[in-house]
Amino acid sequence: MSKTNVSTTGLETKKQPGSRVPHVFVILFFVIVLAAVATYLVTPGEYQRAEDARGRMIVVDGTYHAVEAAPAKFMAIFQSIYKGMHEAADIIFYIFIVGGSFGVLRATNVIEGAVGSISRKMAGREKILIPVFMLFFSLAGAMLGLAEETIPYITIMVPLVMMLGFDSITGAAIVLIGTSVGFTAAFMNPFTVGVAQGIADLPLFSGMGLRLIIWFVMLAVSIWYVMRYAEKVKKEPTRSVMYELDRVNKSQVNFQGDEYRLTTRHKLVLIILVATLVTLAVGVSKFGWFIPEIAGLFLLMGILMGVVARMPVNDIAESFIEGCRTLVMGALVVGVARAILVILEDGKVMDTILHSLATGVGSLPGGLTAFGMYLVQCMINYIVPSGSGQAALTMPIMAPLGDLVGVSRQTAVLAFQLGDAISNIFTPTSGYFMAGLALAGIPWVTWAKWILPLILIHYILGAVFVTLAHVIGYS
Numbered sequence: 001m002s003k004t005n006v007s008t009t010g011l012e013t014k015k016q017p018g019s020r021v022p023h024v025f026v027i028l029f030f031v032i033v034l035a036a037v038a039t040y041l042v043t044p045g046e047y048q049r050a051e052d053a054r055g056r057m058i059v060v061d062g063t064y065h066a067v068e069a070a071p072a073k074f075m076a077i078f079q080s081i082y083k084g085m086h087e088a089a090d091i092i093f094y095i096f097i098v099g100g101s102f103g104v105l106r107a108t109n110v111i112e113g114a115v116g117s118i119s120r121k122m123a124g125r126e127k128i129l130i131p132v133f134m135l136f137f138s139l140a141g142a143m144l145g146l147a148e149e150t151i152p153y154i155t156i157m158v159p160l161v162m163m164l165g166f167d168s169i170t171g172a173a174i175v176l177i178g179t180s181v182g183f184t185a186a187f188m189n190p191f192t193v194g195v196a197q198g199i200a201d202l203p204l205f206s207g208m209g210l211r212l213i214i215w216f217v218m219l220a221v222s223i224w225y226v227m228r229y230a231e232k233v234k235k236e237p238t239r240s241v242m243y244e245l246d247r248v249n250k251s252q253v254n255f256q257g258d259e260y261r262l263t264t265r266h267k268l269v270l271i272i273l274v275a276t277l278v279t280l281a282v283g284v285s286k287f288g289w290f291i292p293e294i295a296g297l298f299l300l301m302g303i304l305m306g307v308v309a310r311m312p313v314n315d316i317a318e319s320f321i322e323g324c325r326t327l328v329m330g331a332l333v334v335g336v337a338r339a340i341l342v343i344l345e346d347g348k349v350m351d352t353i354l355h356s357l358a359t360g361v362g363s364l365p366g367g368l369t370a371f372g373m374y375l376v377q378c379m380i381n382y383i384v385p386s387g388s389g390q391a392a393l394t395m396p397i398m399a400p401l402g403d404l405v406g407v408s409r410q411t412a413v414l415a416f417q418l419g420d421a422i423s424n425i426f427t428p429t430s431g432y433f434m435a436g437l438a439l440a441g442i443p444w445v446t447w448a449k450w451i452l453p454l455i456l457i458h459y460i461l462g463a464v465f466v467t468l469a470h471v472i473g474y475s
Contacts, residue, residue, distance in 0.1 A: 024428050024444050028336045035340050036072035039347030044069045046351045059396040064355045070348045080342040085335030090291050095331040095435045096324045097295040101302030102155045103323015108309040110269040113262040126164040131223045134178035138219050141182025145191035148432040150179045154439045167240040170230045172440040176425045181222050184421035185215035192387040196416050200399040200409040207410045214465050225454045268308045276301040329438050334431030358397045369405045370470035377419025385430045387420050411469045418462035426455050
């Protein structure tokens, strides 16, 4: 067996001295310190905020003003992590509940049984699953605005594709990249396009034609990227960037899918799983469900699965705890990443950064203004990874700014939409993404190296489409 040690979360790999990469917490803490330093160097200022017709607190354009300095004190750096976890508590506990519920699912051995059956039936046609599932997740992101909600699917996709001869990167990519492309190039995402167009006083989901073209192009490129890699791994497993870690993960769970068959109990568990996912889709799209409702649904799912599989109640509880344990790192990353925004907001410099960027965009030549808006949104997303939150922060400024410099409001919304989401499956400040990697057992550095070329392609495509929209007077 390989001597590579895998942490219980999958986010850290122990290597020989001198070859270790910084732990994700080290990276995030370094960024928190930089944010604290910025509170001493950046002029403090604030925008006024007002409640709009839908109850959202949005920035009031033209109200930026200097305020009294509030630089981060030494202890504030450490207190910000607690505050960040407190503010992100809903996401953190959602991750724990979902992880615990899928811990019960794993304990029933239904995944092994299903994967064993599928791997035999799909022999020779395995790669068909990649575009089919990526299309599914992309539509979920494009039409329903799903992001955190797709994390549970990683538990299903990773073992499935590994038994079909691929690797954990492929399984995670199907879910994360598929959902991200849909969320990024969404033609009717209510949490980004819907919010941004509402703030910009545009008809809801107007301009859908160009967004459909963008979605198709970005999805096609992404499918090509994943399939190209998956085919290499299928032909030569040692070319997988996760080869050693996947070998360890398989051995730890004694994962031999070809030895399993679906029993009647397994089929009942799968029925509960499918019913849960259908209920989730209906609840989100028809009844506006969000984190509390979804978390409750998955908790109910875990209990029902344990009962149907005839697990003793203590075993159900232990399996739930084990599922939570595997996601401790991913859940905590959400709160630590939030601490960056806490420091910038408490230090009164977040709005100054936004004001400076907007002023810089306004000074660009007319032909470059739309591109400048896109760059600003891309940069802000590394600090504010929330789509609706970024819309409330930037669109009240960017929409009227576009009026002044000759950029249509529809183009301003497109610049926000594309800039808002591309980095969500790359930056460690994106909590739900880091939780997904933890669930798949993939170190962030490994994933970042693998996906960087695709991220750059997405950025280039975004720049091309925003520039095109400006040229054709997109409205």
